[in-house]
Amino acid sequence: MKTVQTKAKIISNKKIKENYWHLEFESAIIAKNALPGQFVNIRVGHGFVPLLRRPISIYAVKGVKVKLFYQAVGTGTQSLSQRKSGELLDLIGPLGNGFDYRQAVKAKDARSILIAGGMGVAPLFFLAEKIKTSQPLVLIGAKTQKQILCMQEFKKLGCTVKLATDDGSLGFKGKVTDLLKLVLGQTKGLGLFSCGPRPMLKRVSEISCENKIPAQLSLEEHLACGTGACLGCVVATKSGYKRVCKDGPVFSSKELTW
């Protein structure tokens, strides 16, 4: 796999709702090499404000175009939302170790289950695209209906989608992990793939253990270099600290200690 630092042309950068944005850029090399779960590290502003790059997952790839899906939450992602089509975006990618979905593609009787919390839909959507012929089951969770993301997009790929909201405004009332437990009572799970807040991932990990189904979890940590050099983004694993940006962001749940 080849990682590059490149200046990629922004094709579009559009608000889709509230503070959620889609940014599409052109980079043949990143498009060709990107795997689900990998990310790009972006110099979001001009000059040195903000100082560090911001990591955003690869959401979709089409030909030479790469699409990102992000939420403008702070100074960095807000700067990114101000970037205009036609501008060049300095980015490094594809970075990190993505999902291993070789087993998932071959699935017959059992299904892969994707569990997304909040913005966690971004890397999982790219994964779903790769394994869509195996008809994965997608569980999306959020606090309330308005924060449920990508439901239609997953459906368009042919995935079965189930929803969970804390307030019951849409789908199952409760945590997406409770929905997962319910689903596993009815469906044979082949493997779990998950991205979302840390407490949710921890719960997915426990469920994976109880049901003896392997789980791959995509983690977030604050990055400095994004290339594995600074050792700033580590998480605790059974074999010591590992780097989210290089050894991850996707880890097998068996590896992690919580």
Place this chain on the structure above:
Amino acid sequence: MVSQIKPNLSIKIGNLDLKNPVMVASGTFGYAEEFKDFMDLKKLGAIVTKTITLKGRHGNLPPRTCETPAGMLNSIGLENPGMDKFIQEKLPFLKKLAIPIIVSIAAEESPDEFVTLIKQLDKLAEVSAIELNISCPNLQKDKLISQDAGDTFKLVSAVRQLTQKCLITKLSPNVNSIVDIASAAQNAGSNAVALINTLGGMSIDVNKRVPKLGSWVGGLSGPAIRPVAVKMVWETYNKIKIPIIGMGGIMDIESALEFFIAGATAISIGTANFINPRVSLEIICGLKQYMVDNNIQNLSNLIGRLKACKE
């Protein structure tokens, strides 16, 4: 016709010859392999490795970094595989680059560890120089060696006898007088001083009322510390004779030039590697151009050539 000069960027630090004065700072470039996709590593003046300790270290509790105004804090805590594994697993790649490799070392408990480490490194031809990191703020020590001129003198004298290799002493800015410490290193036989390591710092999440770093405090780096570093280089240049390797917030050619003019013989690029992995090579090009534009044939005619305001 105007004849263009061919600038000479080569410098000497002790017995170490560098083809250009731009190196990468310890802890910000891993073991160089992490950057091989982005640049031709062979063009660097030298590479300084992550600091290595005798035994491996797991490092500090995460989170270990946090962004601050024009800078960042880190509390990595010298995570490294230990000297034996470094020699087996990391050094072979560095050796193949055939450029000067400077190995940074530190002691965890007792200064005697430096003795063992240096004896090991002294035997290795691929190690061009040794940097004594006596200034890491992330080891939960009450006092660093480099915060005391006497301790600095004692340590550097002790290790000086053990090797002919070029010895560089890396200093902390968290001191009353950087000149006193740099002089102590010089008098004990250090071939150069590297300054500055990170400035002690802290950042708090006010909503959760918790420190943003897992180990509460860390070291500040990046543009925020540049003026502190430039001043320390300038002060030190006026008082010592050995070369200074300047660093602290160098982001581009302009900030690099500040250090040379203040008196640095060489510079190290740290945090900027995270933002632009190719920055060191861009600075080398920029330096050549500046020398051409200003008719400077040799770098020595730039180092420390600060003019008085009224000149």
